[in-house]
Amino acid sequence: MLVNLNTILEKAKKEKYAVGAFNATDLNTARGIVAAAESENSPAILQFAEVHSKYISIEQAASMYLELAENSTVPICVHLDHGENFDTIIKAMHLGFTSVMVDASTQPFSENVKRTQEVLKIAKALDVSVEAELGVMNAEDGSGALDYQNMDDTYTSVKEASNFVEQANVDALAIAFGTVHGLYKAEPNLNFDRIAEIRQATNKPLVMHGGSGLSNEEYRKSIENGITKINYYSTMAYEVTNGLRTYLNQKDNAFLFDVDMKTIELVKENIASKIKVFGSSNKA
Numbered sequence: 001m002l003v004n005l006n007t008i009l010e011k012a013k014k015e016k017y018a019v020g021a022f023n024a025t026d027l028n029t030a031r032g033i034v035a036a037a038e039s040e041n042s043p044a045i046l047q048f049a050e051v052h053s054k055y056i057s058i059e060q061a062a063s064m065y066l067e068l069a070e071n072s073t074v075p076i077c078v079h080l081d082h083g084e085n086f087d088t089i090i091k092a093m094h095l096g097f098t099s100v101m102v103d104a105s106t107q108p109f110s111e112n113v114k115r116t117q118e119v120l121k122i123a124k125a126l127d128v129s130v131e132a133e134l135g136v137m138n139a140e141d142g143s144g145a146l147d148y149q150n151m152d153d154t155y156t157s158v159k160e161a162s163n164f165v166e167q168a169n170v171d172a173l174a175i176a177f178g179t180v181h182g183l184y185k186a187e188p189n190l191n192f193d194r195i196a197e198i199r200q201a202t203n204k205p206l207v208m209h210g211g212s213g214l215s216n217e218e219y220r221k222s223i224e225n226g227i228t229k230i231n232y233y234s235t236m237a238y239e240v241t242n243g244l245r246t247y248l249n250q251k252d253n254a255f256l257f258d259v260d261m262k263t264i265e266l267v268k269e270n271i272a273s274k275i276k277v278f279g280s281s282n283k284a
Helices: 003-013 029-041 051-056 058-070 086-095 107-126 158-165 192-202 218-225 232-251 256-278
Strands: 019-023 044-049 076-084 099-102 129-133 172-175 207-208 225-232
Touching: 003 076, 003 129, 003 172, 003 207, 003 225, 019 076, 019 256, 029 172, 029 256, 044 051, 044 058, 058 076, 058 086, 076 086, 076 129, 086 099, 086 107, 086 225, 099 232, 107 129, 107 158, 129 158, 158 172, 158 192, 158 225, 172 192, 192 207, 192 218, 218 225, 218 256, 225 256, 232 256
Parallel strands: 019 044, 019 225, 044 076, 076 099, 099 129, 129 172, 172 207, 207 225
Antiparallel strands: none
16 A cells, blocks of 8 residues: 555654665566565555666656555555655655655755755645755765764764754654665764664654665664664665576576566565564564
8 A cells, every 4th residue: 555654654663663665776676675565564665766767767666666555465655765856856746756855965954954844845735755864974876985983973963953853844854873875885883872862852753874784783773762764775786686696697598587587586585684674574
């Protein structure tokens, strides 16, 4: 069933688990994600990232992802991830996305608030949920040099988070506490206390971006301290690719449709394992 983000996350916040938010750039990946959610009887968030428009258009994504969500046996939110352009955000809402992310995190605080408020006015009228981001992370494609052991200056400010949600009453807030987009090149240095402090100051569902490559314990500690949405993509994409490579090396007579079905299977296995860790199994 198709639902908005608020419907999923308020329950997760109350019951102290996290819902996985999984990006897809093609139909097979999206099918694997929904199949995993159904197999675990878990809600899930199926995401289209604006930067992925070179792989699939937002119109194509909307058509496929919304159909999958509407016919799913579990709650599925179709979400625009990292919406930086106002026109893209508006288009997503008109296409039927039930949630959008306003990413103005690289802008000054006041501009971030202003852009988020503009989207909120429209989204609330359409029953579309809104996520915003506050804090500094590397680029969403994983680029950018980072000093993993000295990231304190990038963490989201507790005071700014409190001020932000007072001015822009978003449904979820993505925060920076030491995670990075893409695959990790060194051990992450996560500030779990900062998550708890922001949760107490805002009482909002908090979002982890850069959710690939963490240990199960790091996921669990993040959730215990207030994370209720975990964006997870890069590790899945990497591991599924390696799984396909192994499969093709072992099966000389594979056809394209065999690869399609294997992709769905590998994505389903990978996502289901994360859903178990995030604690959302049997929470549909």
